Amino acid sequence: MLTVVDHPLLKRALTTLRDRTTPYGAFRRTLADVSSILAYEALRTLPVEPVRVATPLEETEGDRLAREVVVVPVLRAGLGLVDGFVRYVPEARVGHLGMYRDEASHEPVDYYSNVPPQVADARVFVVDPMLATGGSASGALGHLKQRGATDLSFVCLVAAPEGVARLDAEHPDVDVVTAALDRELDADKFIRPGLGDAGDRIFGTA
Ligand code: PRP
Numbered sequence: 001m002l003t004v005v006d007h008p009l010l011k012r013a014l015t016t017l018r019d020r021t022t023p024y025g026a027f028r029r030t031l032a033d034v035s036s037i038l039a040y041e042a043l044r045t046l047p048v049e050p051v052r053v054a055t056p057l058e059e060t061e062g063d064r065l066a067r068e069v070v071v072v073p074v075l076r077a078g079l080g081l082v083d084g085f086v087r088y089v090p091e092a093r094v095g096h097l098g099m100y101r102d103e104a105s106h107e108p109v110d111y112y113s114n115v116p117p118q119v120a121d122a123r124v125f126v127v128d129p130m131l132a133t134g135g136s137a138s139g140a141l142g143h144l145k146q147r148g149a150t151d152l153s154f155v156c157l158v159a160a161p162e163g164v165a166r167l168d169a170e171h172p173d174v175d176v177v178t179a180a181l182d183r184e185l186d187a188d189k190f191i192r193p194g195l196g197d198a199g200d201r202i203f204g205t206a
Contacts, residue, residue, distance in 0.1 A: 002164055003177045005041045010034060014179050017157070018195045024204035031080040031129070031202060034157060034179060039084030042125055042155045042177045043069075065089070067123045067151070070116060074099050074128040074140050077199035081127035081155060093118055097126075097143060099136045106189045108136040113143065120148030129157040129198035131178065132191050134166030141171045157198065158182050160191045 016022050016030045046065055053062035069092040071085040072078075078097075086092050098112025126140050137154050144152060152174045154167060159178040162185050167176055182191050190196075200206035 001175050002159075002168075002181070003041065003175065004181050005038060005177060005179055007037055010037045010179050013037075014157070014195075017201075018193065020196070022201075024201055024206075027201045028080065031157075031198075032083045035081040035084030035127075036087060037084070038081065038155050038157070038177060038179060039088055039125075042153055043085070043088055045175075046123060068093070068118055068121060070095055070119050070122040070124045070149075072097055072115065072119075072124060072126045072140065072144065074126065074136055075112060077130065077197075077202060078126075078128040080129060080198065080202045081157070085125060085127070093122070095119065095144075097140050099139060101132070101136060101189075106133055106135065108139045110139065110143070115144065115147055117147075119144055120150070122149070122151070124149045124152045125155055126152060127155045129202075130191060130194075131156045131159040131163035131167070131176070132185055133160075133189055134163035134170075137163065138166055138170045141167070141174055153177060158191055158194055160185045 013030050013034045048063040049066040051062050051064045069089045071092050072095040073082050075098040093116045095115035099108045102109050155177045157179050159181050184192050186192050
């Protein structure tokens with residue numbers, strides 16, 4: 001299922017991120033705000049279970065999270081979306097998958113993997129600002145399924161219809177949460193209108 005998060009603060013922040021004149025410091029700060037809103041929405045479906053809690057006056061029933069949370073950023077740009085998740089779930093484990101898109105073939109290339117074994121029993125959120133062809137996201141999700149993950153969501157900032165369609169075909173069990181569904185991919189497989197290369201804009205390497 002695709003969820004396009006609708007929130008006025010998210011729309012305003014996304015406009016700042018799209019703006020070519022936004023310097024990388026402001027881009028990074030704004031992306032941290034966006035990651036909180038996206039995490040808040042993506043975490044909405046976390047299961048809870050009852051727990052007794054003693055207030056200063058009496059004992060009553062409360063809730064605690066029923067599943068562990070693992071966040072897996074796709075390096076590099078995915079690092080920009082981790083903060084929101086660990087802000088709300090400080091005990092979340094963080095795995096890392098290194099992948100870049102080959103500029104000629106547009107195919108994802110794996111270069112690093114460090115994923116906690118708990119992915120097999122956890123709610124797993126794969127995060128990456130850009131879903132373009134979907135090659136990187138699909139590769140990351142396949143890798144995590146090989147490690148035993150069964151409860152996966154993919155969270156991004158900007159998605160292209162092509163990437164959404166690919167995830168729908170290759171990982172129909174995975175919910176996708178995005179701030180925006182953009183118009184198309186261009187001939188160079190860049191998302192249009194997009195926001196450029198998120199990794200370069202976060203880390204100032206453009
Ligand atoms: C970008 C982006 C995704 C991928 C999306 O990463 O952050 O990981 O491309 O493209 P796809 O859907 O066609 O696979 P990039 O290769 O620029 O690496 P970076 O994060 O290190 O900048």
